[in-house]
């Protein structure tokens with residue numbers, strides 16, 4: 595039995611008839627970009643998150659960079675972000691000419707909030723809270739520091755759709771919550787898509803104008819914007835996905851609980867959840883100091899796995915110009931050497947998960 599790390603087809607098959615019908619409806623409608631599907635999705639997504647406004651965009655990266663742009667954060671400004679994050683988090687900052695200021699992560703793989711205050715300078719304008727792998731950051735501490743130093747908080751919820759910190763939904767803590775609907779994300783589209791949520795009416799309107807070449811009225815352009823529009827097909831298909839998000843997140847929680855209850859190999863550390871945080875288990879990320887041997891062993895059994903992420907953004911070639919040396923963020927670098935994401939997707943069968951669990955429990959390391 596071949597088990598893939600992720601299986602998007604399985605996720606589609608769960609609601610195939612609904613997706614098929616919606617796709618045909620949109621194709622037959624004759625209206626394809628920024629229409630009724632988009633505005634319905636925006637209203638439904640905002641309601642689900644518990645925000646006043648949602649604005650659909652072209653991708654999660656667009657949500658990030660346009661957020662900083664519209665908050666007026668650019669050259670000379672600094673944004674605090676976890677060193678243990680996805681490259682898009684950093685690009686969203688640097689695309690505006692602002693400087694990322696990295697803070698190491700803790701054992702929950704999110705920013706170590708106890709280290710943030712020491713990273714604040716007179717140039718700090720914002721904290722980007724990245725809820726990595728589906729788990730919320732320590733939002734109490736992040737909001738406390740933001741209020742103390744008058745900083746904006748932007749949340750990267752690309753891996754945390756419908757997740758909570760102490761009962762409050764990710765995306766509602768800061769000024770803006772950024773989402774990606776890339777197909778592998780918890781609320782995935784069938785192509786690229788993204789959105790922001792906010793309670794600020796004026797800001798929401800700025801996003802609507804900016805995403806469409808800076809025009810409120812066709813061919814009358816008030817600012818230099820961009821093309822980051824959500825299309826009707828993605829929005830329609832996202833509405834179908836959104837209507838099932840509670841059961842999809844519950845299923846991922848069941849899959850994660852089963853891994854956590856059943857994997858008992860001392861060579862493997864299972865993921866921990868911070869007290870106060872929920873996880874929607876975008877990834878189930880274990881740690882293993884013999885990771886390369888484990889990957890080879892799993893491959894022999896036709897079990898896929900993925901490393902999220904092998905190189906921290908500040909050590910990537912793209913950011914060599916920042917001049918941040920290896921060794922700067924010890925936890926992040928150790929994670930990069932040891933993390934491994936197990937197969938985890940909606941529609942995963944018990945038989946498939948059993949095969950992964952048995953394999954993990956039978957792994958004996960180098961000598962085995």
Ligand SMILES: *Cc1c(COP(=O)(O)O)cnc(C)c1O
Pocket residue numbers: 653654655656680682683724726750752753774775776786787788
């Ligand atoms: C996927 C992702 C993004 C970028 O989203 P795209 O839609 O691929 O542009 C940003 N941040 C995080 C944490 C992500 O996982």
